[in-house]
Amino acid sequence: MGEKYFYTEAMTVGYQGIPLIQNIKIHIEQGEILSLIGPNGAGKSTILKSIAGQLKLLGGAVWLDGRELMQMSGNELARRMAVVFTERIHSEMMTCEDIVATGRYPYTGKFGILSGTDRKAVEEAMELVHMSGLRDRDFMKISDGQRQRVMLARAICQEPEVILLDEPTSYLDVKYKLEFMTILQEMTRKKKLSVIMSLHELDLAERVSDKILCVKGDCVEKFGPPEEIFEPGYIARLFGMTAGSFEEGSGLLELEAPKGAPEVFVIGGAGAGRKIFRRLQRKGIPFITGILYENDLDYPTAKALAAEVIGVEPFEPISEEQIAAAKTAIDQCQRVICCRDSFGFWEQANVRLLEYAKKVNKLEEKPIAG
Structure with a gap:
């Protein structure tokens, strides 16, 4: 394991006290990318929201660098974990730089006044996601792909050890998907951040991930590196494919012959x-x-x-x-x-x-x- 790492211990998630998925075991090293894949409604978002503390765990625990997340204060957790989920932000009269700067809330105190250190963190985050040119643009008047980069910069501003992303490429075209994934890889290498995200794009998951968690309904079917997950025929079984095919070696999805x-x-x-x-x-x-x-x-x-x-x-x-x-x-x-x-x-x-x-x-x- 690396110097800092993330893992779950027999985690059980669900809603209103009813378990959905039990005994979830995840472990990643510092600077690794973990992708959650599986059919729609399988529980990927539920796992992410439970890790983030938005849903109460029904069992087990989540650990970061030897400390249980549930034992951390809200401010400490915000410094160590950032969340970028698919909910849209409606922010009137705020520039992209304003949005990014809100990521400094764990450090600015109750008045939200930015120090020189805070402004430097904002600048570095915008540079990392290649959006310095958007700093004065109205956040509500830029493209979906640009907004995703702004929200990622906001998360980086928190200077976390782990970033959670729920379907981060949902609103992106091919150009922005590739840019976004490239930024994620750069971020893990330069900042040693760990990334946990759900993905629909299996080809991207296979290429960018260090580990993959396969979620199917009431269980986690597989967890491991991509070369162990993308075995011939497995993806078709995981998704219950009845037409067409997915070729694990090339990532090709084809219609029925x-x-x-x-x-x-x-x-x-x-x-x-x-x-x-x-x-x-x-x-x-x-x-x-x-x-x-x-x-x-x-x-x-x-x-x-x-x-x-x-x-x-x-x-x-x-x-x-x-x-x-x-x-x-x-x-x-x-x-x-x-x-x-x-x-x-x-x-x-x-x-x-x-x-x-x-x-x-x-x-x-x-x-x-x-």
């Missing part, structure tokens, strides 16, 4: 086939693809959307039997789409398939659009 007899054979590889696979899926056209190495960029999408994938283990030679199987598949299909202009040394089998498609007059010169 078209049903019926395959109509098209796709020659792809090196990532060139994915657009065609998805176009065919959108049009409801079943297809076969190959020959693909199992470490090829096209392979995860192909496995999710194709009726059949003629695959080969990485670095293994392609056999005549596999080439024959691909030619048989071409015979069964109405047409062939080739996504490549050229092939590498290890892809000469696909050159032979392209030549065969031309020979049997099934190569489509202008692949489908849309």
Whole structure:
């Protein structure tokens, strides 16, 4: 463990004395990021609100650096833990800098007068989240993504050891999501802050988290590093997926494969086939693809959307039997789409398939659009 760390001891959470999730065990080191994932309504927000003290624990305890949070005064807790939840703040006539400065409330006393030290903390927090240029803007007249950064700066201003965030990327577009997560990582590295947050975006959770807690209804199913959580098939079970697929290795979420007899054979590889696979899926056209190495960029999408994938283990030679199987598949299909202009040394089998498609007059010169 690090010098300062956070953990729960047989924590039980719920509402009005009724347990929802019991025996929750979490532990993270200083400067680590923990993400809570699971279906909507599974209890992620309940766990965060219970840690924050907004809901009374029904059992167990929460510890920070060897001290139980329930034994801390409100002011001490505010200095050690900051909360950024999804509730919107309605602040009239307050600039972004004013909002950030309210994060100094544990230090300013009852009159809220900022000292030089407080103003320096405000400035540093705004710089850390790259929002110094917004300092004089009306908080109610900036974008959702900018507001999230302001609220994060407000939390940093408290100079806490732990920050809690509930779905911090909910209102953000792709640009701001990536910026926000980059800021979180910088914050944990530079400030040694620990972050506990709930996330819907599984790909982000896998990439940014040191630990992941999987919540499902009345229990915590798994807790550990991403490489232990994102095992093949687990995410589909956790979320009870009945349509489509999630590929843990790539983080790809795909819709359901078209049903019926395959109509098209796709020659792809090196990532060139994915657009065609998805176009065919959108049009409801079943297809076969190959020959693909199992470490090829096209392979995860192909496995999710194709009726059949003629695959080969990485670095293994392609056999005549596999080439024959691909030619048989071409015979069964109405047409062939080739996504490549050229092939590498290890892809000469696909050159032979392209030549065969031309020979049997099934190569489509202008692949489908849309």
